[in-house]
Amino acid sequence: MTVFYCARCSRALTPDLTALPAMPETPDDPIRPKGQDVAPSTVPLGHYATESEEDAVSLRRHGHDKALRHSGGRRHALVVIHPEDAPALEYLPGFANAVGCCGPDGTHGPNQACPCGTPLATLTADCMGPYELRLDPLRVFAFDN
Structure with a gap:
């Protein structure tokens, strides 16, 4: 079990999460449950996945290359979680970087911050993607229990 913390203030951002063996595949056209604008989460509640370079390349082919240019080139793997596993995170002031149709599309960089104000996560919750x-x-660290 792993908890993720803000690197600036050391606040716990998640409950204990279980690692998935691989990044789940994102369907080309995620099916939305009737009455919902967002697709089911890529990662199940209570779990996390580490995005590899191969995952970033795969997701770029689905039209999200602007959002993933950052992740594909990093030396540190991005961690992907269910959005409801980090309930204390807040939108940046003025909803900065939260551009999209029905929600943030994740293509403009971090749009979620720790309550201490540190931008440290990117929420993707638009009707057109995962x-x-x-x-x-670089702004979050993990501690294994």
């Missing part, structure tokens, strides 16, 4: 929260590996 539903997930990507933690910035």
Whole structure:
């Protein structure tokens, strides 16, 4: 079990999460449950996945290359979690970087911050893509229980 913390203030951002063996595949056209604008989460509640370079390349082919240019080139793997596993995170002031149709599309960089104000995650919750929260590996650290 792993808990993720803000690197600036050391606040716990998630409950204990279980690692998935691999990043789940994102369907080309995620099916939305009737009455919902977002697709089911890429990662199940209570779990996390680490995005590899191969995952970033795969997701770029689905039209999200602007959002993933950052993750594909990093030396530190991005952690992807269910958005509801980080309930204390807040939108940046003025909803900065939260551009999209029905929600943030994740293509403009971090749009979620720790309550201390540190931008450290990118929420993707638009009607045209996956539903997930990507933690910035340089602004978040993990502790295994």
